[in-house]
Amino acid sequence: MMEPILTRYVREPNSYTLDFFLKHQGYDGLKKALGMAPNDVIEAVKASGLRGRGGAGFPTGLKWQFVLKDTPKPKYICCNADESEPGTFKDHLLMERNPHLLFEGCLIGCWAIGAKVAYIYIRGEFYHVQKIMEAELAKAYAQGYVGKNIMGSGFDCDIVIHRGAGAYEAGEETALIESLEGKRAQPRIKPPFPAVAGLYNAPTAVNNVETLCNLPAILTNGAAWFTSLGPEKNGGPKLFCVSGHVKKPGVFEATMKTTLRELIFDHAGGLRDGHKLKAVIPGGSSVPILLPEQLDIPASFDDVAKAGSMLGSAGIIVMDETTCMVWVARNLLHFYKHESCGKCTPCREGGDWLLKILTRLENGEGEMRDIDLLVSVGGNIAGKTLCAFGDAAATPALTTVKHFRAEFEAHVREGRCTLPADWRASKTPVGAH
Amino acid sequence: MSFHPLMVYDRDHFHRSERTRLDEGKAFTFTPERRAALDDLLTKYPPDQKRSAVLAALYLVQEQEGYLTANGMRHVAGILEMTPAEVEDVATYYVMFFRERVGKYVLQVCRTLSCALAGAERVTEALSEKLGIKVGETDPSGMFTLLEFECLGACDRAPIVMVNNEHWHERVRPQDAGRLVDDIRARGVAAFNGCHLKLEKS
Ligand SMILES: Cc1cc2nc3c(=O)[nH]c(=O)nc-3n(C[C@H](O)[C@H](O)[C@H](O)COP(=O)(O)O)c2cc1C
Ligand code: SF4
Ligand code: FES
Numbered sequence: 001m002m003e004p005i006l007t008r009y010v011r012e013p014n015s016y017t018l019d020f021f022l023k024h025q026g027y028d029g030l031k032k033a034l035g036m037a038p039n040d041v042i043e044a045v046k047a048s049g050l051r052g053r054g055g056a057g058f059p060t061g062l063k064w065q066f067v068l069k070d071t072p073k074p075k076y077i078c079c080n081a082d083e084s085e086p087g088t089f090k091d092h093l094l095m096e097r098n099p100h101l102l103f104e105g106c107l108i109g110c111w112a113i114g115a116k117v118a119y120i121y122i123r124g125e126f127y128h129v130q131k132i133m134e135a136e137l138a139k140a141y142a143q144g145y146v147g148k149n150i151m152g153s154g155f156d157c158d159i160v161i162h163r164g165a166g167a168y169e170a171g172e173e174t175a176l177i178e179s180l181e182g183k184r185a186q187p188r189i190k191p192p193f194p195a196v197a198g199l200y201n202a203p204t205a206v207n208n209v210e211t212l213c214n215l216p217a218i219l220t221n222g223a224a225w226f227t228s229l230g231p232e233k234n235g236g237p238k239l240f241c242v243s244g245h246v247k248k249p250g251v252f253e254a255t256m257k258t259t260l261r262e263l264i265f266d267h268a269g270g271l272r273d274g275h276k277l278k279a280v281i282p283g284g285s286s287v288p289i290l291l292p293e294q295l296d297i298p299a300s301f302d303d304v305a306k307a308g309s310m311l312g313s314a315g316i317i318v319m320d321e322t323t324c325m326v327w328v329a330r331n332l333l334h335f336y337k338h339e340s341c342g343k344c345t346p347c348r349e350g351g352d353w354l355l356k357i358l359t360r361l362e363n364g365e366g367e368m369r370d371i372d373l374l375v376s377v378g379g380n381i382a383g384k385t386l387c388a389f390g391d392a393a394a395t396p397a398l399t400t401v402k403h404f405r406a407e408f409e410a411h412v413r414e415g416r417c418t419l420p421a422d423w424r425a426s427k428t429p430v431g432a433h
Numbered sequence: 434m435s436f437h438p439l440m441v442y443d444r445d446h447f448h449r450s451e452r453t454r455l456d457e458g459k460a461f462t463f464t465p466e467r468r469a470a471l472d473d474l475l476t477k478y479p480p481d482q483k484r485s486a487v488l489a490a491l492y493l494v495q496e497q498e499g500y501l502t503a504n505g506m507r508h509v510a511g512i513l514e515m516t517p518a519e520v521e522d523v524a525t526y527y528v529m530f531f532r533e534r535v536g537k538y539v540l541q542v543c544r545t546l547s548c549a550l551a552g553a554e555r556v557t558e559a560l561s562e563k564l565g566i567k568v569g570e571t572d573p574s575g576m577f578t579l580l581e582f583e584c585l586g587a588c589d590r591a592p593i594v595m596v597n598n599e600h601w602h603e604r605v606r607p608q609d610a611g612r613l614v615d616d617i618r619a620r621g622v623a624a625f626n627g628c629h630l631k632l633e634k635s
Contacts, residue, residue, distance in 0.1 A: 086545045086584035124529045125585050127599045128628055160477045165488045165527035182484030184526040243547040243588035250589045317547055331546050335583050425554035
């Protein structure tokens with residue numbers, strides 16, 4: 001196992017304080033960056049091959065390079081701290097236990113693209129985290145690490161923590177910008193991309209928390225070190241969130257050479273005693289299921305994609321043999337129906353229909369043709385919407401039917417759920433949750 | 434028109450948007466402290482982008498009134514130079530704003546997959562039984578409201594209950610849910626065990 005970089009000190013008392021951070025190379029990466037020309041910082045990040053940790057895996061250096069340079073407008077970094085993809089809780093840990101690392105990353109990003117403000121858009125539910133961050137940010141201002149003339153360099157840069165109010169879709173980058181502007185979190189039509197016209201119509205880079213937290217180490221240790229940590233094009237340390245039916249759910253830092261099986265069985269302690277693995281969702285609820293025999297692959301963006309799924313937000317949800325896959329699909333479609341921003345018809349209406357069909361199937365009130373109807377409705381959402389939410393919403397229905405069609409048929413044939421687990425509701429009907 | 438050929442919209446099957454009238458509430462102005470807090474927040478955004486503070490302003494209304502009233506929203510609209518409709522548009526989108534009176538403790542149980550795999554449905558059932566109310570309701574004493582929320586971003590500590598948009602109680606077991614209610618009655622917010630800070634080695 002590698003020496004953790006991002007989460008090395010998270011269990012130490014006071015790891016979140018400025019004093020602790022400064023004793024452990026805190027703000028060294030920023031110091032290095034401020035001694036370099038902004039463009040050289042972008043080149044260093046490009047050379048590291050750092051890919052966005054928010055879900056899409058897009059190269060961060062390239063994203064920064066696209067940010068419009070010749071413009072009289074201000075520029076912005078928006079840090080995406082909305083972390084709402086079911087199964088994902090890594091940014092939560094980073095912000096709560098290592099907030100200065102994120103501030104340092106934000107400032108490096110601002111220096112590189114020429115921004116004077118970074119907005120950290122944090123989901124409203126993380127208010128307990130926000131309060132810790134605000135107290136620490138005040139200390140960083142007081143000691144000259146944020147604000148005017150940072151570390152005597154002449155560089156001025158502010159950090160503002162902006163609280164969301166409960167909306168998964170606010171994590172989509174243009175919806176995040178809309179929400180920051182005081183509107184509903186509904187995405188914009190692209191192009192123009194945020195790099196050209198983002199927050200307040202000015203050039204903007206939207207970066208995930210974990211992405212920004214990687215920057216200090218890249219500057220201190222160098223791009224070559226970063227790439228050497230993982231498979232080709234999948235360098236650096238990575239945080240994996242393992243939850244569900246494992247003994248030790250948690251956030252684990254490893255390289256993307258680590259296999260999914262190792263993450264589940266070594267890091268997260270394997271399944272509860274006496275239980276067998278049934279299915280794994282490797283990248284947050286929006287990605288296709290992998291079966292137990294597909295887990296001996298490196299948990300990298302490219303290898304998981306090759307296996308037919310996505311690394312996404314690295315939220316690994318583990319399910320054992322007690323889990324009914326019709327119920328899983330219904331549970332997740334409830335989420336997607338609830339969170340659809342409503343801007344485009346296939347997602348708004350289709351999600352609702354998928355939930356209705358799945359509810360009647362799970363209740364044993366479905367017909368055989370409902371199974372094909374699910375596939376057909378799902379196919380009419382995926383690829384036909386304004387943002388990637390549509391594909392995400394169709395996925396739980398499509399992937400469960402693909403791998404576990406027999407379970408759907410059994411529900412119809414027997415007129416009831418054929419796998420009611422003891423951890424599920426016992427007194428209220430399906431649909432109440 | 435229907436979105437899928439097999440899914441007709443007729444007299445019995447149609448989609449209707451759920452527009453609700455907001456409660457007028459009492460006449461509203463921010464307390465001087467809250468008004469000062471909002472003015473301070475406004476300095477964090479460009480002067481012509483006051484609207485960016487609307488979520489923060491609505492949280493302040495909710496803090497003062499317990500929920501969002503139409504009067505509160507009109508007051509916010511005046512300060513932020515928005516129309517009341519624009520404020521209502523935002524207020525009705527985000528789930529952390531309450532549009533009707535809620536109990537002193539709003540129990541927000543996470544219902545999404547990882548929590549459900551760890552027994553969240555049974556936690557909700559146990560709370561519902563103990564309080565004698567269904568999800569979405571407030572108990573007659575006005576002390577508790579029971580809600581289900583979607584993934585709260587702490588699935589390793591499942592099942593999670595958030596309280597009043599702010600306090601957290603993690604690893605709730607169905608068999609302990611009833612005791613939690615008694616504990617809240619006795620000790621208030623001290624009953625909650627918090628979140629990740631517990632990670633610290635002691
Ligand atoms: C529906 C939806 C939800 C998303 N939620 C998040 C999120 O909670 N956090 C996040 O960092 N990215 C999220 N993303 C991805 C962002 O749109 C964006 O790609 C990312 O923030 C870019 O940062 P990165 O390049 O550092 O990954 C979401 C995307 C979609 C389509
Ligand atoms: S796909 Fe869904 S979430 Fe995305 S814009 Fe359309 S309605 Fe909104
Ligand atoms: S599923 Fe409950 S916190 Fe993620």
